[in-house]
Amino acid sequence: NAGVMQNPRHLVRRRGQEARLRCSPMKGHSHVYWYRQLPEEGLKFMVYLQKENIIDESGMPKERFSAEFPKEGPSILRIQQVVRGDSAAYFCASSRSDSSYEQYFGPGTRLTVT
């Protein structure tokens, strides 16, 4: 049973480009969470999604960031017109249901904006 998969593991973008981060949850999990982690800091919640629905996006910046979790395929975190301050590790987690709080994390995508 594969764990949470994220790709790419490392992504380099120039300022102004778009970054697309992908997350495939564990088999049987329909809930996905995205977090952002700066070096030497804790994880900051960004968004919580179920299939085709955004449940809680209170941690998402209002501009340039968007997330989706389509009926088929992985969840996507999209960052448009990236800036240097977007450089961070982005982690995805999944859980079985909204009554199951245990979240399983992927290995993360490390975004570097040059």
Add this chain to the structure above:
Amino acid sequence: GESVGLHLPTLSVQEGDNSIINCAYSNSASDYFIWYKQESGKGPQFIIDIRSNMDKRQGQRVTVLLNKTVKHLSLQIAATQPGDSAVYFCAEKLAGQNFVFGPGTRLSVLP
């Protein structure tokens, strides 16, 4: 001993000793807490959880203690091993599914 560096606080313990990692949480209404272990270059790994209606929960070599009066959570690791070296985060569940992570503590196990 425990020290606060420029970034993460660090706890250094001798191999075989017990470790105690502390965490203060912010919201008295939080009803669920998790401890995660994060090794370098990897995602957080679930260690143990506890609900607010409990004071203590034990796992394999780990114990979590919850003191709701002072909003304090601790993780005890028995007989600390080199493989326990990592950054440890506590997380509290706010309303809905929103988890808030603490800043983390780096555990360094000395041979």
